Amino acid sequence: MHTVIDSSDGDLARAVAARGPGESGAAESELYRRFAPRVRLYGLRHLRDEDAALDLVQQVMLMTIEKLRGGLVRDVDQIASFVLGVSRSMVKDQKRLDWRREKLREAFMVPDTVVAPAGDMMLDADRLERCLARLAERDRMVVLLTFYAERTAGDVARELGSTEGNVRVIRHRAVDRLRACMTSAEVGQ
């Protein structure tokens, strides 16, 4: 039996577009289930904020479904490109808004409050701490500068007196080691 789970992205978009509001619940749900993680990651990559990324998911998916229902998506087979386009446009708007907020903050010296992102502890933190401690110093510094300090390979290279290419190699190798360690029985609970 053919279900929405077996449908292509284009078929799902077509099903949403062909029916009125509320008549294509299963297709809308599957479209959301499929695209929400992609939009969230896009938001996280560009905004570096879990809450902002989750807000982006809501806004992008709402607009996508509305446009589909209104017959305003020209090529439903290219729905992925459409969702990416909406995401890009909304992130650009968000960045512009953040820039204005930052300028206001600088002008009026509103103190910063630091709140840890909601999704912080998705991995086993104790195990990750042990795995991180197993890395060589240089590798550990590179991954922390990348993921915590959000430095590019060029920035890290300047900070550690290395080359951009070398930092990329170290980073890739260190991430591989961390992932292997996170699933290794040897490290234990």
Add this chain to the structure above:
Amino acid sequence: MMQRCQTPIADAILLDYWARDLPDGSDLDRVEEHLFACGDCTARLDGIAALGTGLAALVRQGRVSGIVSRAMLNRMQRDGVHVRMYSLAPGETVPCAVFPGDDLIVAALRADFSSVDAVALSVTGSEGSPFRQYDNVPIPGPNDELFWATPAAVVREMPSMRLQLTLSSTGAAQEELGRYVLEHSAP
């Protein structure tokens, strides 16, 4: 029909993408177009993102051991990590302790790093018993301090003890750059 990805993006490219090392332009556009059309590669990117989020969370809790850069320390303090720092010149003995509210204990070791690219830090306990060893630690740019960090939670479990720290350059010369002593008092 949902199918497995036939043209998966290489892990190295996904990592570059996440670390903002793909320049704006065709490569970045191509990766994002692919990710929005591909659940498999999205899931792999999610694995990298989760690892990054987990690492950042550890640092924000002060759960980081080893050598950290000045820029990292500044950022941690800005993020609310409570850092207690002890500054040591070569030959100096400094009493140290951990206090309630501390997240991270840092020893700032001063030395002349002008002619070295990398160093080794050896930490020994009473009667020379090995405590920690860090090899091939890069020395970033013009710098006169090396920061050795230990989570406060770890230090709280340590008995009172004398720690001897020895910094030496790596490579053929292996010249000693400084010896320092921390007199740790257990809480």
